[in-house]
Amino acid sequence: MKKWSESRAPAGRYAYVNGRYLRHGEACVHVEDRGLQLGEAIYEVCNLRHGRLIDEEPHLDRMERSLREIAVAMPLSRAALKSVMRELIARNRIKDGLLYIQVSRGAAKRDHVPPANMGRPTLIITLRPQDLAGLEKRMAQGVAVSTQPDIRWGRRDIKTTNLLPNVMAKVAAKKKGAFEAWLVEGGKITEGSSTNAWIVTADGEIVTRDLSSAILAGVTRKLILEAAAEAQMKVSERAFTLEEAKSAREAFISSATGACVPVVTIDDAPVGDGRPGPLTRRLGTLYARKTGLEG
Numbered sequence: 001m002k003k004w005s006e007s008r009a010p011a012g013r014y015a016y017v018n019g020r021y022l023r024h025g026e027a028c029v030h031v032e033d034r035g036l037q038l039g040e041a042i043y044e045v046c047n048l049r050h051g052r053l054i055d056e057e058p059h060l061d062r063m064e065r066s067l068r069e070i071a072v073a074m075p076l077s078r079a080a081l082k083s084v085m086r087e088l089i090a091r092n093r094i095k096d097g098l099l100y101i102q103v104s105r106g107a108a109k110r111d112h113v114p115p116a117n118m119g120r121p122t123l124i125i126t127l128r129p130q131d132l133a134g135l136e137k138r139m140a141q142g143v144a145v146s147t148q149p150d151i152r153w154g155r156r157d158i159k160t161t162n163l164l165p166n167v168m169a170k171v172a173a174k175k176k177g178a179f180e181a182w183l184v185e186g187g188k189i190t191e192g193s194s195t196n197a198w199i200v201t202a203d204g205e206i207v208t209r210d211l212s213s214a215i216l217a218g219v220t221r222k223l224i225l226e227a228a229a230e231a232q233m234k235v236s237e238r239a240f241t242l243e244e245a246k247s248a249r250e251a252f253i254s255s256a257t258g259a260c261v262p263v264v265t266i267d268d269a270p271v272g273d274g275r276p277g278p279l280t281r282r283l284g285t286l287y288a289r290k291t292g293l294e295g
């Protein structure tokens with residue numbers, strides 16, 4: 001059997017683990033890492049475009065918040081973390097990619113309660129090239145979403161690596177030929193399995209779920225809202241029903257891996273005329289300008 005490094009990662013890729021830059025296929029953590037055994041870990045995904053990290057500060061703000069919520073210390077100061085991120089980008093020679101940061105409480109003998117003398121947190125950073133052609137196609141053609149029950153826990157505001165329900169929902173959606181799952185709770189859409197969910201109503205109101213522990217406070221969501229407000233577009237942060245979504249004029253999803261990706265069908269029924277909508281495009285352009293995504 002081929003090794004991971006040979007089969008999946010292009011030669012020369014590096015990952016960072018606890019102070020060391022290692023070949024991607026050889027980078028590893030302790031078998032008793034609490035992130036691995038107990039899921040006691042949080043993460044961030046940041047878009048790297050034209051060699052620049054997009055929305056870097058708000059991603060690091062959210063990372064610090066997630067860590068505070070699970071009472072794990074920042075593994076490095078923000079300045080040190082930023083210089084490690086830059087070094088990893090330089091070593092990988094990637095200009096357009098996705099940077100992944102994960103922090104767990106660290107390694108210790110398995111016990112639900114961490115020991116009093118817990119060592120340092122485990123910090124992992126990886127970087128991979130982004131499939132820009134795939135993203136361009138999704139932006140141009142739009143994607144299908146399939147609704148799935150939201151069976152996640154009560155603290156979805158924490159960006160935890162405990163993604164089993166998200167994974168199951170996205171796999172179920174994929175089986176139905178969809179790109180993303182829209183999660184439904186009490187007849188209302190919370191968010192996507194790895195994206196925030198948006199609709200544009202028949203009277204042109206842009207709607208996305210309000211912030212609470214029911215959803216992740218998406219960084220891309222926040223910047224899109226700011227861009228919309230600056231352009232004096234009509235925006236409302238509130239819960240919306242599946243029925244509203246199905247009768248929406250436009251719909252889209254947002255995340256660091258794709259801001260304003262048009263949704264053209266929900267459970268196989270067309271949204272609006274079944275093509276990417278003009279307000280979605282406009283918001284995508286405003287976001288790109290605001291964040292420097294355009295270059």
Ligand code: PDD
Binds near residue numbers: 045194195217254
């Ligand atoms: N997902 N909601 C969920 C459940 C997410 O996992 C994500 C991000 C978002 C969008 O957040 P942001 O705009 O900050 O990327 C919303 C990342 C990309 C992932 O899990 O790969």
